Amino acid sequence: MRAAVLPGYDLDFVVETIPDPMIQHSNDVIVKVGAAGFCRTDIHIWMGQLAELHKAAGVSMPFVCGHETAGWVVEVGPGVTHVSVGDAVLLHPLATCGYCMACRRGDDMHCEDSVFPGIAAQGGFAEYVKTNARAIVPLPEGLTPRDVAPLADAGLTAYRAVRKALPLTTPGTRTVVMGAGGLGHIGIQALRSLSQTDIIVVDRSEQALEHAKIWGADHVVSTKDDGSHVKEIMDLTLGNGADVVLDFIGEHGPQFDAINVLGRHGTDIIAGYGGRLDFDILAQLLTPEATIVGSLVGTYNELVELLALTSRGAVTLTTTEFPLEGINDALSTLNSGSMIGRGMLIP
Ligand SMILES: [Zn+2]
Ligand SMILES: [Zn+2]
Structure with missing residues (x-):
């Protein structure tokens, strides 16, 4: 098959021909990729920031990234009965075991x-990708793989963070959203459809x-180099x-702005990464009784919920499409901050 590989x-x-994935376990599923979202994590992988994780997982180069994938089932292992060849599907990013305590709690990410195809195993920037039956989410009628691929990671990550925010975002509250890109554009729509909180969106891009x-912000603030957006x-x-x-975002500065704009009993829910955070414990954590929360991707059930929201038209993805050969353009466009919505590869 053709795949965009990281040498x-x-x-x-580079795009080259590599062996097709093969069914090895009874619950394996092979999917023909219809679309695969390009994530900031792919840049982190490209930069070598996940090298330790790769070493631990026994991953070697060349490597196929791509962890937000949708397509059509082309082959299933003998133990798979609830999906059939030809089904249009979205892949939860993690292929889980189903037997551990976390799986039994429905806590898929743990x-x-x-x-983890695309992170610690060959991923979706290829014609075919292998996952397992537990990761397969059948698409509702009327949605195609191209409509939904970025929901698998960008959408799910944003949605889980929004879900953590929901009990706190009663009418009259104010919610600041850092970043109106791949995650943010889905998070803003999900928050708008589920909450009457006042939404203030902060981003560097005027276009975003x-x-x-349109996605549902009540106010927008553009990030300034002099930091004056914090006062705004x-x-x-x-x-x-x-x-x-x-x-x-979680890197390049907005993570500090987040702490600086937090009110009393404020909660900072962090779903982007790459940076570090330090703050004055007395002035910024204890005195305001602030809460800082980490949020990691999301569960299978949350992905089903997000798909239902999308199916009802409450969330619409904005994507910029690239062919497999355009993967380096996708990387530089995202790196320069000029990607509108989510970049997506169409193999
Ligand atoms: Zn990602
Ligand atoms: Zn498990």
Whole structure:
């Protein structure tokens, strides 16, 4: 099959022919890839930031990234009975075991014996990808793989963070969303459809902020190099600060802005990563009694919920499509901050 492979860290991706994935276990499923979202994590992999994880997982180069995939089932193992060849499906990013304590709680991301295609096994930037039956989410009528691929990771990550925010975002509260890109554009729509909180969206891209108003933002603030956007955000909260911050970036500075705009009893829910965080414990954590929450991708059931929201038209993906050969363009577009919505490869 054709695949966009990473020959080594920091090298350009190249499209070449590699062996097709094969059924090895009774619950394996092979999917013909219809679309695969391009994630900031693919940049982190490209930069070598996940090298330790790769070493631990026995991953070697060349490697196929791609962990938000949708397509059609082409082959199933003998133990798979609930999906059939030809079904249009979305892949939960993690292929979990189903037997461990976490799996039995429905806490998929903390499975003790999982395979993560695109992160620690060959992924979806190829004609075919292998996962297992537990990861397969059949698509509702009317949705195609191209309509939904980025829901598998960007969407799910944003949705889980929004779900954590929901009990705190009662009418009259103020929620600051950091980032209106791949995660943010889905998070804003999900938050808008499920909450009457006042939504303030912060991003560096004016174009993304224009879109954010359509997605459901009540106010938009553009990030300035001099940091004056922090005062703008505080003014929009009448000086009280935010009840909730959803940080979909987690690097390059917005993670500090998030702490700085948090109000009393405020909660900072962090779903983006790459950076570090430090703050004054007395002034910024104890005195305001702030809460800082980490959020990691999401569960199978949350993905089903998000798909239902999408099927009802409450969430619409904005994507920029690239052919497999365009993978290096996708990387540079995302790296430069000029990607609108989610980048998506169409093999
Ligand atoms: Zn991702
Ligand atoms: Zn498990």
